[in-house]
Amino acid sequence: xxxxxxxxxxxxxxxxxxxxxxxxxxxxxxxxxxxxxxxxxxxxxxxxxxxxxxxxxxxxxxxxxxxxxxxxxxxxxxxxxxxxxxxxxxxxxxxxxxxxxxxxxxxxxxxxxxxxxxxxxxxxxxxxxxxxxxxxxxxxxxxxxxxxxxxxxxxxxxxxxxxxxxxxxxxxxxxxxxxxxxxxxxxxxxxxxxxxxxxxxxxxxxxxxxxxxxxxxxxxxxxxxxxxxxxxxxxxxxxxxxxxxxxxxxxxxxxxxxxxxxxxxxxxxxxxxxxxxxxxxxxxxxxxxxxxxxxxxxxxxxxxxxxxxxxxxxxxxxxxxxxxxxxxxxxxxxxxxxxxxxxxxxxxxxxxxxxxxxxxxxxxxxxxxxxxxxxxxxxxxxxxxxxxxxxxxxxxxxxxxxxxxxxxxxxxxxxxxxxxxxxx
Amino acid sequence: xxxxxxxxxxxxxxxxxxxxxxxxxxxxxxxxxxxxxxxxxxxxxxxxxxxxxxxxxxxxxxxxxxxxxxxxxxxxxxxxxxxxxxxxxxxxxxxxxxxxxxxxxxxxxxxxxxxxxxxxxxxxxxxxxxxxxxxxxxxxxxxxxxxxxxxxxxxxxxxxxxxxxxxxxxxxxxxxxxxxxxxxxxxxxxxxxxxxxxxxxxxxxxxxxxxxxxxxxxxxxxxxxxxxxxxxxxxxxxxxxxxxxxxxxxxxxxxxxxxxxxxxxxxxxxxxxxxxxxxxxxxxxxxxxxxxx
Amino acid sequence: xxxxxxxxxxxxxxxxxxxxxxxxxxxxxxxxxxxxxxxxxxxxxxxxxxxxxxxxxxxxxxxxxxxxxxxxxxxxxxxxxxxxxxxxxxxxxxxxxxxxxxxxxxxxxxxxxxxxxxxxxxxxxxxxxxxxxxxxxxxxxxxxxxxxxxxxxxxxxxxxxxxxxxxxxxxxxxxxxxxxxxxxxxxxxxxxxxxxxxxxxxxxxxxxxxxxxxxxxxxxxxxxxxxxxxxxxxxxxxxxxxxxxxxxxxxxxxxxxxxxxxxxxxxxxxxxxxxxx
Numbered sequence: 001x002x003x004x005x006x007x008x009x010x011x012x013x014x015x016x017x018x019x020x021x022x023x024x025x026x027x028x029x030x031x032x033x034x035x036x037x038x039x040x041x042x043x044x045x046x047x048x049x050x051x052x053x054x055x056x057x058x059x060x061x062x063x064x065x066x067x068x069x070x071x072x073x074x075x076x077x078x079x080x081x082x083x084x085x086x087x088x089x090x091x092x093x094x095x096x097x098x099x100x101x102x103x104x105x106x107x108x109x110x111x112x113x114x115x116x117x118x119x120x121x122x123x124x125x126x127x128x129x130x131x132x133x134x135x136x137x138x139x140x141x142x143x144x145x146x147x148x149x150x151x152x153x154x155x156x157x158x159x160x161x162x163x164x165x166x167x168x169x170x171x172x173x174x175x176x177x178x179x180x181x182x183x184x185x186x187x188x189x190x191x192x193x194x195x196x197x198x199x200x201x202x203x204x205x206x207x208x209x210x211x212x213x214x215x216x217x218x219x220x221x222x223x224x225x226x227x228x229x230x231x232x233x234x235x236x237x238x239x240x241x242x243x244x245x246x247x248x249x250x251x252x253x254x255x256x257x258x259x260x261x262x263x264x265x266x267x268x269x270x271x272x273x274x275x276x277x278x279x280x281x282x283x284x285x286x287x288x289x290x291x292x293x294x295x296x297x298x299x300x301x302x303x304x305x306x307x308x309x310x311x312x313x314x315x316x317x318x319x320x321x322x323x324x325x326x327x328x329x330x331x332x333x334x335x336x337x338x339x340x341x342x343x344x345x346x347x348x349x350x351x352x353x354x355x356x357x358x359x360x361x362x363x364x365x366x367x368x369x370x371x372x373x374x375x376x377x378x379x380x381x382x383x384x385x386x387x388x389x390x391x392x393x394x395x396x397x398x399x400x401x402x403x404x405x406x407x408x409x410x411x412x413x414x415x416x417x418x419x420x421x422x423x424x
Numbered sequence: 425x426x427x428x429x430x431x432x433x434x435x436x437x438x439x440x441x442x443x444x445x446x447x448x449x450x451x452x453x454x455x456x457x458x459x460x461x462x463x464x465x466x467x468x469x470x471x472x473x474x475x476x477x478x479x480x481x482x483x484x485x486x487x488x489x490x491x492x493x494x495x496x497x498x499x500x501x502x503x504x505x506x507x508x509x510x511x512x513x514x515x516x517x518x519x520x521x522x523x524x525x526x527x528x529x530x531x532x533x534x535x536x537x538x539x540x541x542x543x544x545x546x547x548x549x550x551x552x553x554x555x556x557x558x559x560x561x562x563x564x565x566x567x568x569x570x571x572x573x574x575x576x577x578x579x580x581x582x583x584x585x586x587x588x589x590x591x592x593x594x595x596x597x598x599x600x601x602x603x604x605x606x607x608x609x610x611x612x613x614x615x616x617x618x619x620x621x622x623x624x625x626x627x628x629x630x631x632x633x634x635x636x637x638x639x640x641x642x643x644x645x646x647x648x649x650x651x652x653x654x655x656x657x658x659x660x661x662x663x664x665x666x667x668x669x670x671x672x673x674x675x676x677x678x679x680x681x682x683x684x685x686x687x688x689x690x691x692x693x694x695x696x697x698x699x700x701x702x703x704x705x706x707x708x709x710x711x712x713x714x715x716x717x
Numbered sequence: 718x719x720x721x722x723x724x725x726x727x728x729x730x731x732x733x734x735x736x737x738x739x740x741x742x743x744x745x746x747x748x749x750x751x752x753x754x755x756x757x758x759x760x761x762x763x764x765x766x767x768x769x770x771x772x773x774x775x776x777x778x779x780x781x782x783x784x785x786x787x788x789x790x791x792x793x794x795x796x797x798x799x800x801x802x803x804x805x806x807x808x809x810x811x812x813x814x815x816x817x818x819x820x821x822x823x824x825x826x827x828x829x830x831x832x833x834x835x836x837x838x839x840x841x842x843x844x845x846x847x848x849x850x851x852x853x854x855x856x857x858x859x860x861x862x863x864x865x866x867x868x869x870x871x872x873x874x875x876x877x878x879x880x881x882x883x884x885x886x887x888x889x890x891x892x893x894x895x896x897x898x899x900x901x902x903x904x905x906x907x908x909x910x911x912x913x914x915x916x917x918x919x920x921x922x923x924x925x926x927x928x929x930x931x932x933x934x935x936x937x938x939x940x941x942x943x944x945x946x947x948x949x950x951x952x953x954x955x956x957x958x959x960x961x962x963x964x965x966x967x968x969x970x971x972x973x974x975x976x977x978x979x980x981x982x983x984x985x986x987x988x989x990x991x992x993x994x
Contacts, residue, residue, distance in 0.1 A: 035936070038949050041783060066937040071948040075680045078463045079933045083850040103464040196956075198661065253572060255549045256758040257956060387681050398575055398664030408484075416682075419460065421467060430897045431823070434814035437807040439826065441867025445845060446833050452844035463843070511735065514728055527980065528736050531743060534972045536926025538944055539965045542951070543746050546761060546958065555745065558762030590739065602987040651837045654928075672839055676929070685843050692840035699835050 029062045032319050033087035037305060038069045042338035050334070054325050061318045074383065081105055088311035089319040093200065094128050094303035095376040095386065097137050102380035102423055106308045108134040112320035117327055120345040124368040128303045128375045138323065139306035140332045141341035144272040144364025145205060146300065147289040150282055153266035157181045165290040165363070165372045168298035171213075171241050178250045181266050189252040191245060192259040192268040195397065202393040203376065203386040204301045205269060206242065211374050213238035213294035217389060218413060223379035224422060226413040230389070231406040238294050239392075239402045246397060271301075272364055275340050275354070288363050290372070302373035304341060342368060380423040381416055388412040450696075457690040463683035476690035486691065488666035489674045490698075492581060496588075496670070497649035504589045505641055508596035513630075515597070516604045526601070530594035537591065541658035544587040548573040548659075574660050577667045584655050584668055592648070596641050603637030604630070643706055650699050671695045741767070750776050750962035757958035776963035783960065786967065788938055789946035794971065796861045796942055797924045803866045804920050805913055811867075812875025813901055817887065827876075834869040839929060846933050860934045861942070865924060871916045878912035878986075879905070914982030918975065925972050943968050 036047050044067065051065045066087065068076055074096055080086050086105060100106050109129075118126065118135070122142055129137040154161055157180035162168050169177060181190040194201060207217050215235030218226045229235070245251055252259040260268035261281035268274065269291070279286050290298040307326070311319045325331060329347045336343040336352060342364050343349050354361045367373045377385055392409040396402050417423060457477070460470045480486050511529055515522050532540070547555045550572035557570040573583045607630065615625045631638075653672040656662055662669030662677070671691055679688030744767050749757040751772045760766050780786055814820070815827050838845075845864060854860035886908060890900040906913075928944040935941050947968060950961045976983070 068936055069945065069949045071945075071951065072680065072932055076932065076936060078683060079846065080855075080936060081464055082847070083855045085855055085936070099464075102466065104466050105464075253550045253575075255546075255551070256553070256755075258755065258758075384682055387677075394661070394663045395665055398577065400665050420462075420465065428820055431814045431818035431820035434810040434818065434897075434901075435820075435826070438811040438867035438872060439830075441807065441864075442830065442833055442869060444848075445864035445867065446836055446841065446869070447829075449841035449844035449848060450833075450836050452847070453841055456844065514732055517725070517728055519725060519728065525732050525736060526984070527977070529739055530976070530980075531973075532739060534922060534976050535743075535965075535969055536928075536944060538926060538928055539947070539968065540742075542961060543742050543965070546749075546758060547742060547745070549758060549761060551762075553759060553762045555741075555761045555766055558766075590742065594739075598984060599987050602984060647835060651839075653839060672837065676839055679843055688843065692837075696836065696840065700832070703835065 029058075029060045030315065030318050032061060032063045032089065032311075032315065032322060034063050034065050034319075034322065035068050035087045035090035036065060037073060037091055038067045040339060043335065046335050046338040050326060050331055054322055057325075058321065061321060063322050086310045088315050089307060089309050089322060091305050091307050092137075094137070094139065094306045095200075095382045097129065097306065097308065098131050098378050099380040099383055100308065101131050101136055105310055106136050107310065107312055107316055108136055109138065109309060109320070109323075110135050112309070112316060113138070113324065113327075117324065117345075120347055121327075122342070122344055122346065122349075122365075122368055124302045124373055124375070125306075125344045128378075129306060131378060137306040137308040138327065138344070139304055140326050140344050141304055141336050141339065142302055142344055142368055143204075143304040144300070144342050144361065144367060145208070145270070145291065145302075146363060146367070147291060148260065148268045148270060148274065148278050149287050149289055150263075150266050151285050151287045153181060153184075154287070156184060157266075161287065162289050165298045165300075165367055165370060168290040168293040171209075171238075171292050171294045174292040175241070175244075178245060178248070178267075182248075182250055185266075187252075187264075188249045189259075189264065190266050191250050192252050192254050192265045192270070193245075194254060194257075194268070194270050195251065196254045196257050199390060200386060202390045204271075204303075206239075206393060207376070207389065208291055208299040208301055208374060209238045209242060209294050210235045212291070212296055212299040214296045216377075217385050218377050218379065218381070220377065223377060223381065224417060226385070226410040229410075230413065231403065231410045234295070235406055236403055239396050239406065241294070243396050243399070243402055247399065272340050272342060272361060275361060279360070286360075288361060290363065290367065298367075298372055300367050300373050301376075302368055303375055381413065381420070384416040385413050453689040454693055456686055457693045459686050461686045461689075463679070463685050465683070472686075476686050477694070479687070480690055480694065485662075485666050485669055486671070486674055489662075489669045489671045492666075492668060493650050493652065493670050495581065496585060496652055497646050499582075500585050500588055500649055501642055501645045503585075504593050504596060504645060505638065507589065508593050508600050508641070509634075509638075511593070511597045512600035512604055513626075515601055526598070529597055532591045533594040535591065537654040538658060540587060540591045541655045544583075544590075544655075545574065545659055548583050550575070575664050577664050580660050580664060580668045584652075584659060587655055587659070588652070592645070596645065599641055600634065600637055603634050607633040639706075639710060643703065646702060646706075647699055650695060650702075746962045746965055749958060750966045752776075752959055754957040754959040757962070776957075776959035777967070779957070779960050780964050780967065784946050784949055785938060786946065786964070789941060789943045790967075790971070792858075792940055793925065793942040796858060797921055799858075799862045800865050800924050801917055801920045803862070804868055804871055805916060807866060808868055808871035808916065809875045809906070809909070809913070810901070811872045813879050813905065815872065815876045816879035818897075830869050830872055834873065842929060842933065849934060854934070856935050856937070856940060858940055861927070861931055861940070868920065871920065874916055874919075875909075875912055878909055882908060911982050911986030913986075914979045915986030918979050918983050921972060921975050 034051070038044060039047075048065065051063045055062050073092065077086070077090070077092060077100070081103065092100070097106070113135075121138070124142050125139055126135065129135050129139070151161065154177075157177070159177045159180055160169070160173070178190060182188045194205065203217075210216060210230070213234040215232045215238065216229045219229050252265045259265045260274075260278060268278070291300050292298065307323055309316060309319050309323070326335075327345065329345060329351065332343045332345050332348040333351055335341075336348065336355075340354070342355055342361070343352050349355045349365055353359055355365050356362065376382060379385070388409040392405040395405040458471060458473060460467075460472050460475075515526055549555070550557070550570060552558065552561070552570050554570065556573060557568065560568040561570075571579060573579045611629045611633065612625055615629050620628065651672055652670045653676065656668050656670050656673045657676070660668040662673050672695070675688045675691035675695070678684040678691065745761070748767055748769050751769045751774070752760070753773070753775070815823060849855065849860050849864065882905070886904050887900055890904050895903070926944055927942065928948070931942050931945055935945075938946075947961065947964045950957065950964060
């Protein structure tokens with residue numbers, strides 16, 4: 001038996017060596033390494049096609065694409081950085097940008113992209129990609145967060161249907177809506193908060209209600225402390241509201257991720273990525289609404305995966321060509337059509353069936369351009385901020401004391417900033 | 425047999441491996457626990473003395489983690505060992521199909537923990553749709569109200585315990601079975617001649633003969649209990665309210681999610697000392713017993 | 718005799734009951750892998766969790782379409798296989814040196830090896846990562862193989878097994894004038910099959926599921942093993958449980974084969990090595 005195993009392994013090794021040999025082709029052009037997240041099947045297909053197209057069009061620069069699973073993406077970047085193995089150009093989740101800049105991994109894109117191209121991009125994209133006056137990262141799409149609803153159920157419950165972010169439900173009104181919906185619901189659970197998701201989702205989806213109430217994750221002038229901001233009365237009020245929805249049984253645990261499409265709930269608090277699945281299941285009955293207003297106007301999340309560059313000199317120029325290519329309207333549109341995200345440029349939005357002014361998702365564009373979307377804190381402390389907030393959210397979700405949870409998160413954040421000498 | 429040079433040559437390859445890939449990194453981890461090292465930080469590395477340990481001492485989550493590890497060990501070790509012993513005793517009868525049953529009970533062991541955890545997340549799904557809820561409803565004749573096991577502060581740790589027992593029990597069972605089969609048949613025959621009942625035989629022959637086996641099983645399970653990580657990571661992420669966090673989970677969170685390598689190292693050092701202490705204590709107690717005998 | 722058969726019936730009854738509890742999650746997974754994704758969870762609370770209405774291999778073909786399963790499988794086989802084979806060689810030699818040879822510092826070194834047995838990989842992952850990075854091993858097969866070949870637990874198992882072998886074996890060879898290595902290969906190894914089987918199975922089990930380490934030291938799918946392949950399915954909602962289960966079934970199948978092939982030896986090995994105390 002052992003002999004069989006050994007022979008098997010030997011054969012396998014030989015096969016592997018064979019493989020490697022056949023893969024090596026002589027390359028005269030510059031090879032640019034690029035990392036992309038594994039993503040959904042559609043996205044993956046598009047980026048692979050885009051790379052192939054780019055490589056066909058440019059004989060002197062060839063892009064070599066590596067797909068990285070989202071799972072622990074940051075840990076993988078950190079590991080590669082220590083090893084000096086970062087690719088020339090890579091994608092990562094937007095809010096991690098500032099930490100990577102502080103660690104010294106990224107180069108500024110200021111001189112690498114044309115002004116015409118930058119002028120065409122959504123202001124939210126530029127804002128998220130900038131740090132201390134320089135542009136470091138650009139995404140070819142942005143995200144949108146809102147409430148998907150079944151119109152017929154809202155009408156049945158006789159509640160107002162907000163038509164724009166300015167007319168969003170107030171928090172009190174929202175509670176009444178939940179009550180009204182719950183009355184005619186089998187199990188009383190009428191709201192899906194995507195509790196089946198984990199990690200970054202909690203910060204992305206629920207820090208906007210704190211901002212809407214007048215609080216935040218951290219003070220945004222100097223990013224020095226979270227005291228009096230994340231544990232402020234405003235933040236406390238917002239998170240207490242959220243906890244009351246959970247404790248009143250309005251929220252579906254959504255373990256099967258099908259609460260909305262199977263009709264168990266009337267409302268689903270989620271991003272643009274669910275549109276195609278939802279509209280397929282619900283059809284014309286689907287309506288997209290802004291998140292409730294907790295006092296200072298409706299606020300929502302923004303930001304998504306972005307491209308940043310580690311390369312310098314000529315390689316940077318070459319990598320920038322690839323980035324420019326990805327940001328052409330057709331390419332932006334191709335990607336946005338595949339993953340359903342908001343196209344990053346105005347010219348692409350104008351051509352998008354989903355996002356143009358009369359499209360079903362135009363609300364997301366309105367939120368991004370009308371000042372309703374808040375970027376996540378632009379500080380190297382973000383990985384710790386989000387990890388602390390996620391923990392606080394889980395505590396609150398599980399019925400813990402809200403003030404205590406926020407105080408704890410605040411302390412963790414301030415400790416981290418102190419440990420890092422203010423992230424100067 | 426005399427050794428000298430050949431002995432060193434025999435031992436060298438694996439000793440070098442252990443030295444390079446376990447001992448050296450471990451010594452490094454101990455050193456790092458006294459610094460402020462963060463993954464990727466551009467700040468200079470500083471010696472901070474016992475600061476990391478001082479923080480751990482005041483760290484609520486770490487306290488809960490150790491408590492959970494201890495609870496886990498106190499429940500799972502006897503439960504799993506008891507169940508494994510029971511199964512092994514049943515399987516030790518020379519009846520048809522025993523090899524089949526043995527294979528069956530061992531099956532969960534071949535499942536990687538990460539896969540096991542995912543399957544059990546679905547088993548513990550909340551609502552009447554969940555398998556565990558559905559089963560309890562049938563067993564309780566409809567009086568059970570569905571619970572959200574993995575988000576319930578009281579049920580989350582037991583849920584993880586159950587998962588772990590399911591996965592780990594088969595291994596202990598095989599070990600104990602091997603121990604049972606090694607007991608000389610004459611001992612039982614002698615006891616039977618003395619007129620000892622089956623129960624007395626178990627008490628006076630089986631258990632004493634299994635002593636070393638059981639000690640080994642308990643020791644290994646205790647060590648594994650203090651290493652508990654995969655199930656927590658996938659099933660509960662330490663929640664709710666630190667009800668399921670463990671030392672290893674805290675260490676990995678610190679080092680990989682928050683890039684606080686120094687803190688992670690400090691946790692592992694504390695953990696190592698605790699496990700070493702437990703091992704030493706157990707050996708110590710056993711040795712004393714042996715001397716009494 | 719009547720009493721005897723009553724006891725036997727009781728034994729069978731309790732075994733069957735327990736077996737049902739143990740097998741249920743596995744059947745759930747197997748059946749789930751044959752169902753459309755959406756039905757897996759909906760039916761989990763009822764008997765249909767174990768009885769698919771229509772059987773389809775769609776999930777299996779989805780797995781092959783979504784990731785290069787054969788690549789992951791090949792990588793896992795290569796990595797785990799190499800660790801097992803190399804580990805058998807070096808750890809059995811060391812176990813023999815500790816059990817049967819006299820050399821200065823032996824007991825002291827052995828105590829150190831026993832201490833090392835307690836250190837979990839997670840505890841040393843970061844420093845070890847720095848180390849292999851310095852060696853320039855990132856993103857290769859060897860970085861997933863070399864550090865795990867030497868294994869304190871395997872040494873311990875061989876050690877106790879060799880202790881239990883009758884000394885006459887070697888003495889006969891000694892009279893023959895055979896060298897130590899030849900004695901080991903021709904006399905000891907053939908008599909130690911159960912120990913080798915046990916170590917093979919245990920090493921295979923631990924390495925096959927390795928997740929954290931490959932995640933840290935590899936990027937891209939060229940050299941990544943199966944557990945990282947399945948992670949691709951966890952990270953993106955909506956989770957397709959059917960696909961995950963199908964992947965799971967295919968991931969477990971090779972270990973099951975290894976176990977079934979070696980299990981006879983395994984049980985004997987456990988009985989003869991130190992595991993049983």
